[in-house]
Amino acid sequence: MQGSRFGLFCRLLTGLAVLATTGSAGQAQQLRILTSMPPALTDPFIAAFRQAFPEADLLVLNKNTNSGIDEITRGNARGFDIFWASAPEAFAVIGQHHGFVAEDCPALDASGHVSFALSSIGWARRADAHIAMPGDWDDLLLPGYRGRIGMSLPSQSGTTHMMVERFLQVRGWEDGWAYFLRLTENLSTLTARSFGVIDGVRSGRFDIGLTIDFLAEVEPDLEFRYGKPVMIFPAQIGRLAGGLEPGLACDFIGFVLSDTGQRLLLDPGVGRIPVVASLRPEAPDAIPEPMRDAIRRQWQVYDARLAQRRYWAVNALFDIFISDLLPRRRELWVRLRALQGKFDAADLDLIERLLTSLPVSEQEAEREALNASPGRISDLITMTPEQDAVRTDWAAAALRQLDEADRALTALERRIRGARP
Template sequence: MTNLMWKAMPWLKGPMTFAACFLSIFGTTLQAEQLRVLTSMPPSFYQPFVTAFGARFPDVEVAMLNKNTNASVDELLRGNERQFDVFWSSSPEAFELLLQNGHLAVSETSGAPEVYSFAYSALGWTQKRSGPAAKTAGWDALLSSDRTGTIAMARPSRSGSTHMMLERTLQVRGWQEGWAYLLELAGNLSTITARSFTVLDGVANGRFDVGLTIDFLAHARTEDNLAFVYGTPVMVTPARVGILAGGNAPTAARHFVDFVISDAGQRLLTAPDIARTPHSASIRAEATAPYHQVLEDALTLNWLEYDAALASERYWAVNALFDAFVFEVFETRREAWRRLRALEAQREAPTVEMHRIRRLLTSIPIGEADVGNEGQTTSGNAFATLSDQQKDSVQSWRTASQRSLHEADSLLRVLEQRVAQDVVRD
């Protein structure tokens, strides 16, 4: 009898094939059909699904490769050379990019792309639980000067959920107001991590107080005494699973996706060690965890849907702008905010110069209409190899970022010297 075997595959380099890797692990020739799943989900999420699927389809071997969403999209857009069969992610815009570039399989019966919502998610932050935890809170609470140096987030170009947080901010607040919020938030950051999981680890071990994250990652860490707070307004986004074009096991892929969206698969989502809100309304009705009601209320209000198509059109551009205006100048920007707040604390009312500095630190001189074409991925290697236009844009954005920070620094120096002189006179 052939039993299902799963393996969370590390990042594979060189020409080594999945079959060769399994041969090296198990030392035998594989006879069963092999299903290759590319996902940004952690093993704690997908292992129960693989086990339950294996009980139903023992002649299918499931090879899981965990890779962050942006790197996954990059690989698939470059041609899916390793012939993954299924893509599984919480980022709806990732599927929009794959759809636009023809990398999703199409149903032979309906002609529709083979992508399906399986869960709902929303964004907020996690912190150590101390007494009754708030279920929701306004995002502006994170801008308080009391939060300086206490907040962590992942780099959006390395984390699909953090990219979604950027887009959510831009869509709710508008382009310029959204960037103003993000640039001021940068002044309160302790660090920018490489992966979403590291944010949770840092809060758990006390490295920082607040970690921006997606809900299910925090809900599954109850053993670390973490509480999750949904940022209001709560914008709910669907997590998806899709069958990829060019895979080797389309039938097994169909069985796997069908299981994920079946009642049995949806019920798995409500287990405490997975802690996700199912897409199925009937299964959601069975769920009892308090956070399910927060998302249910948000779905009922439905005041603003997350525009995944818009996000996909400027996917690269939004990440590149964040890198140019926050990540690459992180220490400089954070220090500028520290200096401005120190000056503001010494004055009963902000001066004209302080208002000007604040404008420089919260403005991005790139219009929303200027990034649409930059964000579209119309060629297979657009993520891996930038076009000449993209390279020119990156350089232009870096120059604009450095110019605004230099001007802010000059104004800060003038004010600091003035304050020092006032102190001497007093």
């Protein structure tokens, strides 16, 4: 949105606030907001909007991104007006199901949703931790981090789905999955929500947490480092079809995009970067240098449409090949490492390839029939028959792969036992 439009909106906002106070008393409008954003971000906006629109009643429901997508794509039965989240592919998925509406709202383009803040991903540790801070993504695969890393499930966290997609887009389908399959050796746990990663690091359940910047940087007892190259993710807000207060929803989105709303993002307790470039110099210290550099360079743009085309498949593949089999994968990695130095590298390379390859092609994952319905991966009732069948096939393939690695390890272990006097 251009600066002149922001100025016009702010003037209109003042007038609308006056009208709201002089309108029919006792007829409060209820704006229903569905969001995965933390209260540290939403609360300042809610409070500021209530000051401008004292007659408005705001109801905020916090859900993880994928549960929010599920609710909206199934018809928005509860009449939510606003969807507010960090993962841009979530908006592409809802948009595919005609879940947004843009009519009569100058703050929106034809898509019905708009970017309002910029973020990126990396990892966090406690500020008083003795463990070395990883320098780059590949450092997270080093032996010193075995059993000491936490991340959330992409099927439960929109930001983690975005993280997985970042690797698939930057490193490619095969190498991207190989990274996360290798990471299973060092994973301590997979949490149900993004907030669980921050809580786990803070409480000492694990030492390093893969997370998004705004969740970690507002925590005074944590240190955060961006993974490079930094890929920028535009957090978005949209007006939902079937909402009960479309006019008030437009007012709220306009307020978030106004200079007043954008300045709220620069507050240290919010820790977000405004999309309005002209406001960023007002608080240069609030924008870390890696993000300033990434904004200048824009070396690679995150493809939310590509993420949307394989949304269900990526979540299902991570659950099937990683989260469902994490204990067994870790045990196989331990056995493989115990054999290093005792056999030729070629014997061990075959087993490592079995542990780091995904027997599902990118083309298969992007099949429209699989991804037309986002579905809940672990709930057979909400999966289509084709999704259910494919999930069964993929689960069988994952087990076959690990069984083959198990047999190869057992054969080598028997050779060692047979060689003992």
